[in-house]
Amino acid sequence: MHEFQKIHYVLLKQHGPQRWWPLNGKYTGKSRLSDEEKFEICVGAILTQNTSWKNVEKALCNLQKAELLKCEKIANSKREVIAALIRPTGYFNQKAKKLQLFSVHVQKRGLQAMFNQPLQKLREELLSLWGIGPETADSIILYAAQKPIFVIDAYTRRIFSRLGYCREDCVYDDLQRLLMASLPMDVKLFKEYHALIVEHAKVCCTKNNVLSDKCILKVHNLNSHNPNKIKCLPNS
DNA sequence: CGCCAGGGCCTCA
DNA sequence: TGAGGCCATGGC
Numbered sequence: 001m002h003e004f005q006k007i008h009y010v011l012l013k014q015h016g017p018q019r020w021w022p023l024n025g026k027y028t029g030k031s032r033l034s035d036e037e038k039f040e041i042c043v044g045a046i047l048t049q050n051t052s053w054k055n056v057e058k059a060l061c062n063l064q065k066a067e068l069l070k071c072e073k074i075a076n077s078k079r080e081v082i083a084a085l086i087r088p089t090g091y092f093n094q095k096a097k098k099l100q101l102f103s104v105h106v107q108k109r110g111l112q113a114m115f116n117q118p119l120q121k122l123r124e125e126l127l128s129l130w131g132i133g134p135e136t137a138d139s140i141i142l143y144a145a146q147k148p149i150f151v152i153d154a155y156t157r158r159i160f161s162r163l164g165y166c167r168e169d170c171v172y173d174d175l176q177r178l179l180m181a182s183l184p185m186d187v188k189l190f191k192e193y194h195a196l197i198v199e200h201a202k203v204c205c206t207k208n209n210v211l212s213d214k215c216i217l218k219v220h221n222l223n224s225h226n227p228n229k230i231k232c233l234p235n236s
Numbered sequence: 237c238g239c240c241a242g243g244g245c246c247t248c249a
Numbered sequence: 250t251g252a253g254g255c256c257a258t259g260g261c
Binding site: 051052055058087089090092094 | 250255256260
């Protein structure tokens, strides 16, 4: 078994199934999603940019209560109305713009038509939108469109850099290629793996806490990887 | 008070 | 391409 699969197994054993993506506060982990649910995931993916999920939940709740958590509603509302509702997530002016540009695009394009494309086509289309970067695009692809791609975020970089596989400031696509090269293209695996990374980072791999002794990855000696053996990700 | 949180865009060299 | 500034709230 490759080490990346072993790490997933160990994290799963410690933290249990995460059942992402959370939908209106609940973790169901279901794979059949309505268009409304898919859209809600997209909204959450945008709102959680550099923001704790707690604050995103408040914003989603506000949108829900105002009955604006729908593509057409967000697309046709006033910018200030959206901004006020998503205020708890911070960057509310920018994010209101991002949500509206995304919603207008989806409205014109059609969610199904977009998501039915091959993965790379979908990724290019998402990345062409203002406000959608690689992590947000990949979160949408994996959790909303349910196509196999590994989401890289600050937690992923932190954990895998501390395990010796990359630099903490490594290039997004480089780390993504490294991880995906040794894992089966499995949507459920990628969903759970990413969720487990987030959970693990929150619980015992925080910024100021470098692989503590209670960290299961350290216990299993999975941090013995030598970056000189397998080529450390080039940053330049 | 400071740091951090499931980033991304813009500018400038 | 890369470093640095900017966006901004809430929890601890």
